[in-house]
Amino acid sequence: MTTNTLPILDGHNDTLLHLYSQERGSGRSFFEQSELGHIDLPRARQGNFAGGFFAIFCPAPGKTQAMKERMIVTETGYEVRPFPAIEHAYAQRMTGEVIELLYHLEAESAEQIKVVRTVDELQDCMQKGILAIILHFEGAEAIAPDLDNLESFYQRGLRSLGLVWSRPNDFAHGVPFGFPRSPDTGPGLTAAGRELVHACNRLGILVDLAHLNEQGFWDVAQISNAPLVVTHTAVHALSPSTRNLTDRQLDAVKASDGIVGLNFGVSDMRTDTNSDPNLPLTVMVRHIDYLVEHLGIDRVGFGSDFDGTTVSREIGDVRGLPKLVSALREHGYDEAALRKLTHENWLRVLRLTWP
Numbered sequence: 001m002t003t004n005t006l007p008i009l010d011g012h013n014d015t016l017l018h019l020y021s022q023e024r025g026s027g028r029s030f031f032e033q034s035e036l037g038h039i040d041l042p043r044a045r046q047g048n049f050a051g052g053f054f055a056i057f058c059p060a061p062g063k064t065q066a067m068k069e070r071m072i073v074t075e076t077g078y079e080v081r082p083f084p085a086i087e088h089a090y091a092q093r094m095t096g097e098v099i100e101l102l103y104h105l106e107a108e109s110a111e112q113i114k115v116v117r118t119v120d121e122l123q124d125c126m127q128k129g130i131l132a133i134i135l136h137f138e139g140a141e142a143i144a145p146d147l148d149n150l151e152s153f154y155q156r157g158l159r160s161l162g163l164v165w166s167r168p169n170d171f172a173h174g175v176p177f178g179f180p181r182s183p184d185t186g187p188g189l190t191a192a193g194r195e196l197v198h199a200c201n202r203l204g205i206l207v208d209l210a211h212l213n214e215q216g217f218w219d220v221a222q223i224s225n226a227p228l229v230v231t232h233t234a235v236h237a238l239s240p241s242t243r244n245l246t247d248r249q250l251d252a253v254k255a256s257d258g259i260v261g262l263n264f265g266v267s268d269m270r271t272d273t274n275s276d277p278n279l280p281l282t283v284m285v286r287h288i289d290y291l292v293e294h295l296g297i298d299r300v301g302f303g304s305d306f307d308g309t310t311v312s313r314e315i316g317d318v319r320g321l322p323k324l325v326s327a328l329r330e331h332g333y334d335e336a337a338l339r340k341l342t343h344e345n346w347l348r349v350l351r352l353t354w355p
Helices: 015-020 041-046 088-108 119-128 150-155 191-203 214-223 247-255 281-295 318-331 335-353
Strands: 008-013 049-056 071-073 078-080 113-115 131-138 158-162 206-208 229-233 259-262 300-302
Touching: 008 131, 008 229, 008 259, 008 300, 008 318, 008 335, 015 049, 015 088, 041 049, 041 318, 049 088, 049 119, 088 113, 088 131, 119 131, 119 335, 150 158, 150 191, 191 206, 191 214, 206 229, 206 335, 214 247, 247 259, 247 281, 259 281, 259 335, 281 300, 281 318, 300 335, 318 335
Parallel strands: 008 049, 049 131, 113 131, 131 158, 158 206, 229 259, 259 300
Antiparallel strands: 071 078
16 A cells, blocks of 8 residues: 555544543643544644644533434434524633633644644645644634624634534524435524625635535525635435535535535445444545545545544544545545645635635
8 A cells, every 4th residue: 555645634623622621632632642532743743634624612511412312213314403502602712712722732832733824824834844723613603793703713813614513503503413314404594694704705714614504505605705615524415414415515616616525424424324433445435536526626625523523443543544545546546636635625725715
């Protein structure tokens, strides 16, 4: 098997939450190699992980029911009882604390990691072997409904914003988890949500449509002047999860010259409801083939959801990224195509989106 030396930019991970939360991360350090979770700096080096979108996600405060406890098994699959909205004040406070943690890590790293704000900074990090972190919010709950703190978050480094997680907020409606089911699950953007999209376009904040229901997707497609981006998802025609994109949505991403990052979560790639991590790489390759067929080779990337989902045992953690690249190479993707899939396509979309 050929060794991968291509740098890999990734569309999504939840590692910051693991580092912030003792409950989720067990107190692990980002600078020491661990077998806990999916990403730390030593393992990132081993996996040629150049960086990507590091999400701040705010789980509901207090002890809440886990996904499995909210799941209702049906005759053909499952539904997860919708998650309730969370309060803006709580989300703003927690988000500020995680941002402080992130910049503490950057300072502690002795220039091994950097929070990047421009494509030039991102490319410079890649050339120098510095891990590049794009600050991303997974869900806009920390943004005030009147948007009066959006520019402040931008000044603190925010460059990518997911309108929702799979719950409602002041701006839009997250798609509830379900299988087999359409992502068309409710109303679209609110008036505040439309203003938020316009404001992100003006500032140069990437708008991420992951976890957004279908009507919200079409609302953004209608009003945004930036490429449509879905940082971590998979193909609905191959795995009919509400989290995945229909062919019609893929057509819209293509028309906008956007990008889709493949979510590595096994439950969003299978043809059944089994979340067994013994998922062969051939299934991941099949989803990438489908995305490339419908979007073109310039509009597909990786969006692993490391530290936020169950990934294939063949990947394991960030060290397994070269295995996927090698599987794609053996499947017939040439070096030019692999450069696009691993990092060039994300760079292209960021150039079109960030000022």
